[in-house]
Amino acid sequence: MLEVSTLRSPNKADRAAVVGDHHHHHVVGFPAPPTTDDDDDTFIVDDCSLLDYIDFSCCDVPFFHADDGDILPDLEVDPTDELLAEFESSPGDEARTTAASTAESEPAAADCCGGAKGNMKEDGAADESSPPPQGKKDEDEVEAETTKEFKNGDDEVLSAVTTEDSTAAAGCDAKSSAPSAEGHSKRKASSPTTTTGKNSHGKRKVKVDWTPELHRRFVQAVEQLGIDKAVPSRILELMGIECLTRHNIASHLQKYRSHRKHLMAREAEAASWTQKRQMYTAAAPAPARGGPRKDAAAVAPWVVPTIGFPPPAHAAAAMPAMPAMPALPAAPPFCRPLHVWGHPTTTGGAEATPPQAPAPPPSLLPVWPRHLAPPPQLQLPLPAAWAHRHQPPVVDPAYWQQPQYYNVARKWGLQAVTPGTPCVPPQMPPPALLQRFPAPPVPGMVPHPMYIPIPPLLPPSPGNKLAALQLQLDAHPSKESIDAAIGDVLVKPWLPLPLGLKPPSLDSVMSELHKQGIPKVPPATASGGAG
DNA sequence: AACCGAATAT
DNA sequence: GATATTCGGT
Numbered sequence: 001m002l003e004v005s006t007l008r009s010p011n012k013a014d015r016a017a018v019v020g021d022h023h024h025h026h027v028v029g030f031p032a033p034p035t036t037d038d039d040d041d042t043f044i045v046d047d048c049s050l051l052d053y054i055d056f057s058c059c060d061v062p063f064f065h066a067d068d069g070d071i072l073p074d075l076e077v078d079p080t081d082e083l084l085a086e087f088e089s090s091p092g093d094e095a096r097t098t099a100a101s102t103a104e105s106e107p108a109a110a111d112c113c114g115g116a117k118g119n120m121k122e123d124g125a126a127d128e129s130s131p132p133p134q135g136k137k138d139e140d141e142v143e144a145e146t147t148k149e150f151k152n153g154d155d156e157v158l159s160a161v162t163t164e165d166s167t168a169a170a171g172c173d174a175k176s177s178a179p180s181a182e183g184h185s186k187r188k189a190s191s192p193t194t195t196t197g198k199n200s201h202g203k204r205k206v207k208v209d210w211t212p213e214l215h216r217r218f219v220q221a222v223e224q225l226g227i228d229k230a231v232p233s234r235i236l237e238l239m240g241i242e243c244l245t246r247h248n249i250a251s252h253l254q255k256y257r258s259h260r261k262h263l264m265a266r267e268a269e270a271a272s273w274t275q276k277r278q279m280y281t282a283a284a285p286a287p288a289r290g291g292p293r294k295d296a297a298a299v300a301p302w303v304v305p306t307i308g309f310p311p312p313a314h315a316a317a318a319m320p321a322m323p324a325m326p327a328l329p330a331a332p333p334f335c336r337p338l339h340v341w342g343h344p345t346t347t348g349g350a351e352a353t354p355p356q357a358p359a360p361p362p363s364l365l366p367v368w369p370r371h372l373a374p375p376p377q378l379q380l381p382l383p384a385a386w387a388h389r390h391q392p393p394v395v396d397p398a399y400w401q402q403p404q405y406y407n408v409a410r411k412w413g414l415q416a417v418t419p420g421t422p423c424v425p426p427q428m429p430p431p432a433l434l435q436r437f438p439a440p441p442v443p444g445m446v447p448h449p450m451y452i453p454i455p456p457l458l459p460p461s462p463g464n465k466l467a468a469l470q471l472q473l474d475a476h477p478s479k480e481s482i483d484a485a486i487g488d489v490l491v492k493p494w495l496p497l498p499l500g501l502k503p504p505s506l507d508s509v510m511s512e513l514h515k516q517g518i519p520k521v522p523p524a525t526a527s528g529g530a531g
Numbered sequence: 532a533a534c535c536g537a538a539t540a541t
Numbered sequence: 542g543a544t545a546t547t548c549g550g551t
Contacts, residue, residue, distance in 0.1 A: 160539070208543095233535090248544085
């Protein structure tokens with residue numbers, strides 16, 4: 001279900017105070033699940049279908065206050081508390097609020113098209129009397145006002161406040177099955193300064209909800225223009241959404257670029273890290289024996305996160321022989337709908353259903369809201385011993401499909417993680433940072449080191465730079481780095497050996513593995529799967 | 532003047 | 542963290 005996004009206080013503690021009072025849940029835009037009052041598992045919807053649930057028919061663009069951001073991250077949050085806070089703490093605002101809510105609560109007022117095409121959030125009243133200090137800004141304001149649907153032409157700003165409010169809320173909530181929801185959720189008592197909602201010029205401050213669909217359009221435009229030529233004005237043109245302003249686009253574009261940059265930087269870091277890691281692994285001579293297997297795991301980057309977590313069923317099943325390279329992580333068929341920035345080139349359905357990717361067991365996705373759990377038919381059996389795990393084994397590629405790792409990339413355009421989506425090639429770091437080595441597999445290199453503890457490393461010593469490096473790497477391998485490392489390993493288990501270093505012989509590797517209780521892998525299978 | 536983008540504010 | 546606004550540069 002979707003809850004109306006409220007201009008709530010960021011103070012989660014406040015909201016938590018009333019968690020549990022489901023009576024005031026604001027459901028909008030979706031058919032009411034069987035049990036609307038309970039956050040139970042009955043309402044199952046996947047990423048794709050979630051979009052389908054949204055009725056965009058009356059809107060040019062699905063601007064919803066029931067935005068992604070408000071659903072998943074704040075599942076436990078009940079907007080009611082905000083209401084309570086409002087009534088308790090800001091009687092002044094309440095007058096206006098109640099009045100507005102009354103008007104909005106009328107379903108008749110809900111005309112998605114008529115009111116606002118945009119899911120603009122109005123932060124507060126406007127003070128139209130104060131002239132803008134800067135002429136430039138004045139122009140911008142004009143632009144904004146003219147482009148916004150709820151400008152209502154020559155409507156007075158003051159009236160626009162209520163109008164805007166009602167249109168933004170009721171307009172999009174029109175389809176809502178909770179008629180009175182918008183009234184409550186629309187405004188909440190935040191600090192008077194912020195809730196007054198006026199910017200420095202006393203103009204309306206309207207927030208744009210960048211819904212997945214809206215973002216999809218955005219990215220589509222950006223890709224169409226090219227990441228380099230994508231400027232707000234052009235993007236705005238291509239998007240063709242009146243209610244957006246160039247500033248809205250610019251702001252979003254800024255963040256979009258920022259995220260991309262961030263992701264690529266980490267990708268580069270991961271690649272670099274992987275390379276170093278491989279260098280050391282290859283360079284490390286036969287390790288001292290006797291160390292328990294746990295120790296080896298403690299120093300092996302890809303094993304470190306697995307401490308305490310046995311591999312999942314499907315991973316374990318593939319371990320003994322390790323003949324085939326596991327498929328690259330694919331988008332789970334039930335992608336989290338919120339804060340998942342759908343791929344621009346897909347329209348809400350195809351992106352999240354790669355046929356080759358079985359759904360990860362639900363227990364591997366602990367952060368997902370229960371009501372968004374995968375359908376039962378997609379749930380894989382899991383060993384009982386694993387059923388209780390709250391943290392998935394990192395060795396499982398599915399782990400990296402967790403929203404916090406997977407969806408971020410999806411959202412911000414590293415489309416490489418969304419298989420099957422026809423789109424512009426992902427922006428990759430410079431070749432220098434992402435070296436690909438088409439060299440054949442090195443004999444003796446196990447193609448799937450993820451699941452194999454590497455031999456114990458040399459004890460750190462002043463002269464042992466490799467050991468020092470290892471420690472450093474082990475100390476702070478980011479999950480993203482590990483993720484990328486895993487990806488690298490999966491794709492190309494071989495990496496160039498540093499000059500002057502010789503790879504360990506197959507016998508030595510196998511011998512060491514055997515000492516540590518790992519059954520020897522037949523060379524035929526060990527070298528397979530590289531292609 | 533218009534626009535862009537980074538920095539900053541909300 | 543998301544979005545808006547400001548500000549300096551082009």
